[in-house]
Amino acid sequence: MAARREDLQSFLEAASIAFRQFATAPSSQTSLQHIFAALEKPCAQRGGAGSRLPVCEVLDSAFWVDIHHDTLRKLMDRFKALEPILEWRTRTKNDGTASANFAEGHANAIVVGPGGLESREDVWLGVSLLAPNVRYPDHDHAPEEVYLVLSQGEFRQGDGEWFSPGIGGSFYNAPGIKHAMRSLDTPLLAFWALRVDAA
Numbered sequence: 471m472a473a474r475r476e477d478l479q480s481f482l483e484a485a486s487i488a489f490r491q492f493a494t495a496p497s498s499q500t501s502l503q504h505i506f507a508a509l510e511k512p513c514a515q516r517g518g519a520g521s522r523l524p525v526c527e528v529l530d531s532a533f534w535v536d537i538h539h540d541t542l543r544k545l546m547d548r549f550k551a552l553e554p555i556l557e558w559r560t561r562t563k564n565d566g567t568a569s570a571n572f573a574e575g576h577a578n579a580i581v582v583g584p585g586g587l588e589s590r591e592d593v594w595l596g597v598s599l600l601a602p603n604v605r606y607p608d609h610d611h612a613p614e615e616v617y618l619v620l621s622q623g624e625f626r627q628g629d630g631e632w633f634s635p636g637i638g639g640s641f642y643n644a645p646g647i648k649h650a651m652r653s654l655d656t657p658l659l660a661f662w663a664l665r666v667d668a669a
């Protein structure tokens with residue numbers, strides 16, 4: 471197996487440090503231990519250029535949000551360096567809970583995982599971007615998931631109240647739990663890591 475490209479490896483190292491530092495819930499820590507242990511072994515990587523969607527124009531303001539913590543700043547800087555080779559895509563499934571501007575107002579990119587820069591099934595690490603005032607639809611999936619949020623914005627688990635993790639906020643989604651997110655008057659940018667091998 472070829473070595474992992476350097477910009478991807480640097481991003482994953484920064485993600486490992488940031489997730490483990492900020493995702494302090496015991497369930498998150500257990501999940502992250504497995505996720506980043508699996509990621510020590512590279513899988514096949516896709517070459518070529520990335521592709522942006524029109525909504526990605528809001529990335530510029532998302533990148534320059536005021537981040538005071540060094541670990542998070544480094545994660546954002548390495549993501550910014552990697553972003554031009556990512557393929558941004560939209561979610562096609564919408565159960566009717568999304569806002570009317572959802573289709574043009576969001577994009578997801580898988581860094582590692584199916585269809586990602588590094589294609590693999592055992593763990594997924596990706597990012598979601600919402601333009602201001604967009605509500606992502608309720609959704610669920612079998613793998614457990616840890617979020618690390620790098621912007622303002624609100625999140626919801628099950629039928630609970632919406633909450634604001636803030637920059638550096640994190641939460642754990644148990645397998646199968648319904649969840650959603652929505653941006654307020656600024657873009658929402660959040661990383662997520664799924665442990666598929668435990669599902």
Ligand SMILES: [Fe+2]
Pocket residue numbers: 611615643649662
């Ligand atoms: Fe999710």
